[in-house]
Amino acid sequence: MNLPAVIAIYKFEMARWTRTLLQSLVSPVIATSLYFVVFGAAIGSRITEIDGVPYGAFIVPGLIMLNLLTQSVANASFGIYFPRFTGTIYEQLSAPLSPVEIVTGYVGAAATKSTILALIILATATLFVDLRIDHPAWMVFFLVLTAITFSVLGFVLGLWAESFEQLQLVPLLVITPLTFLGGTFYSLDVLPEFWQKVSLLNPVVYLVSAFRWSFYGTSDVSVQVSLAMIGLFLVLCLAAVWWVFKTGYRLKS
Amino acid sequence: MSQIISIQGISKTYKSGFQALKNIDLDIEKGEIFALLGPNGAGKTTLISIICGIVTPSSGTVTVGGHDIITDYRATRAMIGLVPQELTAEMFETVWATVSHSRGLFGKWPNPSHIEKVLKDLALWDKKDSKLMTLSGGMKRRVLIAKALSHEPQVLFLDEPTAGVDVELRNEMWELVKHLRDSGVTIILTTHYIQEAEDMADRIGVINKGELVLVEDKCELMHKLGRKQLTLELHDPIETIPVSLEQHQLIIAKDGNELIYTYDSQGERTGITHLLTDLAEAGIRFKDLDTSQSSLEEIFVDLVRRDQ
Numbered sequence: 171m172n173l174p175a176v177i178a179i180y181k182f183e184m185a186r187w188t189r190t191l192l193q194s195l196v197s198p199v200i201a202t203s204l205y206f207v208v209f210g211a212a213i214g215s216r217i218t219e220i221d222g223v224p225y226g227a228f229i230v231p232g233l234i235m236l237n238l239l240t241q242s243v244a245n246a247s248f249g250i251y252f253p254r255f256t257g258t259i260y261e262q263l264s265a266p267l268s269p270v271e272i273v274t275g276y277v278g279a280a281a282t283k284s285t286i287l288a289l290i291i292l293a294t295a296t297l298f299v300d301l302r303i304d305h306p307a308w309m310v311f312f313l314v315l316t317a318i319t320f321s322v323l324g325f326v327l328g329l330w331a332e333s334f335e336q337l338q339l340v341p342l343l344v345i346t347p348l349t350f351l352g353g354t355f356y357s358l359d360v361l362p363e364f365w366q367k368v369s370l371l372n373p374v375v376y377l378v379s380a381f382r383w384s385f386y387g388t389s390d391v392s393v394q395v396s397l398a399m400i401g402l403f404l405v406l407c408l409a410a411v412w413w414v415f416k417t418g419y420r421l422k423s
Numbered sequence: 424m425s426q427i428i429s430i431q432g433i434s435k436t437y438k439s440g441f442q443a444l445k446n447i448d449l450d451i452e453k454g455e456i457f458a459l460l461g462p463n464g465a466g467k468t469t470l471i472s473i474i475c476g477i478v479t480p481s482s483g484t485v486t487v488g489g490h491d492i493i494t495d496y497r498a499t500r501a502m503i504g505l506v507p508q509e510l511t512a513e514m515f516e517t518v519w520a521t522v523s524h525s526r527g528l529f530g531k532w533p534n535p536s537h538i539e540k541v542l543k544d545l546a547l548w549d550k551k552d553s554k555l556m557t558l559s560g561g562m563k564r565r566v567l568i569a570k571a572l573s574h575e576p577q578v579l580f581l582d583e584p585t586a587g588v589d590v591e592l593r594n595e596m597w598e599l600v601k602h603l604r605d606s607g608v609t610i611i612l613t614t615h616y617i618q619e620a621e622d623m624a625d626r627i628g629v630i631n632k633g634e635l636v637l638v639e640d641k642c643e644l645m646h647k648l649g650r651k652q653l654t655l656e657l658h659d660p661i662e663t664i665p666v667s668l669e670q671h672q673l674i675i676a677k678d679g680n681e682l683i684y685t686y687d688s689q690g691e692r693t694g695i696t697h698l699l700t701d702l703a704e705a706g707i708r709f710k711d712l713d714t715s716q717s718s719l720e721e722i723f724v725d726l727v728r729r730d731q
C-alpha cells in the first residue's frame with residue numbers, strides 16, 4: 171500500500187477545495203436557504219403534513235441528498251478530469267500507484283467535501299425548520315455511504331468525459347432529473363401507481379427514502395431494500411472504475 | 424558496469440494503427456548518461472513513456488533494476504523520475520506544494536530538507552511560494568525537474584529538458600545533470616541540440632521511424648565517423664589534379680578554386696605535412712586554408728538520411 175501517495179492525493183484535493191472554500195460552500199447554502207423560503211414557508215404552509223411531518227421539515231433530507239449527490243459527482247469528476255485535461259495526469263500514471271490507491275485518494279477527498287457541505291446544509295436547515303433525527307447514527311451512515319457512492323460515480327464520469335461540456339452535461343441531464351424525480355420534494359404515495367413503479371428504477375429514490383427514514387422513521391421503500399440498492403449501486407460504480415483501470419480506457423494509449 | 428534498464432523487443436502500435444516503435448532492444452548501463460536522438464516523430468517520447476508506465480507496449484518486455492515494468496510496476500516506478508516533454512503543471516499550486524506532492528505520489532514520506540535542497544539546486548528557492556502560473560516557461564521546466572527529483576530517483580528521464588531554456592540556464596542544468604550522474608543517478612535524455620548530446624552523453628542512441636538505428640559509445644562514434652576536412656583556397660584555379668597528388672584523394676571544388684582534403688583527425692598521422700610538401704612540389708599555391716570537423720550533427724543527419 172502506497173500510503174504516502176493516498177495521503178498526498180487526499181491533501182492535494184482538499185487544498186484545492188479550501189482555496190475556493192467560500193464559493194464551494196456559500197452558493198449551495200444560499201440556494202438551499204431559498205428552497206426553504208419558497209417551499210418551506212411560502213408554499214409549504216399550504217401543503218398538509220406528509221406522514222405526520224410538516225412539509226418544510228419533510229423536504230430537508232431530500233434537499234441534503236440533492237446537494238450531496240450533485241456535489242459528490244461534481245467534486246470527484248472535476249478532480250480527476252482536470253489533470254487529464256491539463257496533462258498533469260502523467261505523474262499519477264507514472265507513479266507507483268495502484269488503481270485502488272488513486273480512487274481512495276480522489277474519492278475520499280470528494281466524499282469528505284460533500285459530506286461537510288451536507289452537514290452545513292443540515293445546520294442551515296435548523297435555522298428554518300424544526301428538525302428531529304430519530305436515527306442519527308444511520309443518518310451519518312447513509313450520508314457517508316451516498317457521498318462515497320456518488321463520488322465513485324463522479325470519478326468514472328471524470329475518466330470518461332472528453333470535454334468540459336460532457337463533464338457538466340451528465341450531472342445536468344442525468345443526476346439532477348433523477349434527484350428531482352427521486353422523491354426529494356414529495357412522497358412516492360402521491361404519484362399514480364404506474365409512476366410509482368417507474369420511480370423504483372431510480373436509484374435516488376432509495377437514497378432519499380432511506381435518508382428520510384433516518385430522520386422521521388417513515389419511508390417510501392423499506393430500509394433494507396434501500397440499503398441493498400445503495401450497496402448494489404456502489405458495487406456497479408466500483409466495477410466501472412475497475413474496468414477503466416484494467417483496460418486503460420481513456421487513460422493510457 | 425551493470426545494466427539498470429533492459430529493453431527487449433519493444434514494439435508499439437497506437438490505436439490509430441500507426442506503428443511508433445519497431446522491435447527495440449536496448450540496455451542502459453547503471454550510472455551513465457544516455458542520449459536518445461532522432462527526428463520529430465521518431466518514437467523517443469513513446470519509448471520513454473513505455474518505460475515509465477504511461478503508454479502500454481504492444482509487445483516486448485522492459486525491466487528496470489531487474490524488475491518487470493508491468494508485473495512489478497511499484498518497484499520500477501519508484502526508481503524512476505520523469506521530466507516530460509510537454510510543459511504541464513498544476514498552475515494554481517505553489518512550487519513548494521506541487522514538488523512536495525510529487526514526493527508523496529512516489530511513495531515517500533515528506534522530507535522538507537530534501538525538497539529544499541532540490542529547489543535550491545534548481546535556483547527555485549526564492550520562488551517556492553509562487554504559484555506556477557506566475558512563473559516563466561524556463562522556470563516551469565525547472566519545476567518539472569524538481570518534481571522528478573523530489574523522490575530521489577535512481578533513474579532520471581529528461582525528455583527534451585532544454586527546449587525553451589536560455590543558454591545560461593541550460594549550462595546550469597547540465598551542471599546539475601553531471602552532478603546527479605556523479606551521485607550515481609542514471610540519466611536518459613532526448614534532445615534536438617546535438618551539441619548537447621556531444622557534450623554530455625556517455626553513449627548515444629539514434630532512433631528513426633521507430634527503429635533504433637545506432638547505439639554507440641560517444642567517443643567511438645565520433646572516432647568512427649568523425650572526419651576532418653582541410654579546404655585550401657587556391658591562388659590560381661586548376662582544372663585537373665596533378666598525377667603527383669593522386670594518392671591524397673583530393674576533391675576539386677568551387678570551379679577549381681578550392682581543393683578539399685579529407686582525413687581522420689583521430690588517426691596516427693593525418694598526412695597533412697606530406698600533402699603540403701607535395702603541393703609545393705607541384706607548384707600549387709594557396710591563399711588561405713580552413714579545417715572543419717564533422718560534428719555529431721552531420722553524422723546524425725547522415726544516418727537519418729541514409730535510412731530514408
Ligand SMILES: Nc1ncnc2c1ncn2[C@@H]1O[C@H](COP(=O)(O)OP(=O)(O)OP(=O)(O)O)[C@@H](O)[C@H]1O
Pocket residue numbers: 423437438439441443461462463464465466467468469470508
Ligand atoms: N497517442 C498517440 N496516438 C497515435 N499516434 C501517436 C500517439 N502518440 C504519438 N503518436 C505517433 O507516434 C510517433 C512517435 O511519436 P513520439 O512522440 O514518440 O515522437 P518523438 O520522437 O518523441 O518526437 P519529438 O522529437 O517530436 O518529440 C509520431 O508519429 C506520433 O504521431
Ligand SMILES: [Mg+2]
Pocket residue numbers: 467468469508582
Ligand atoms: Mg518527443
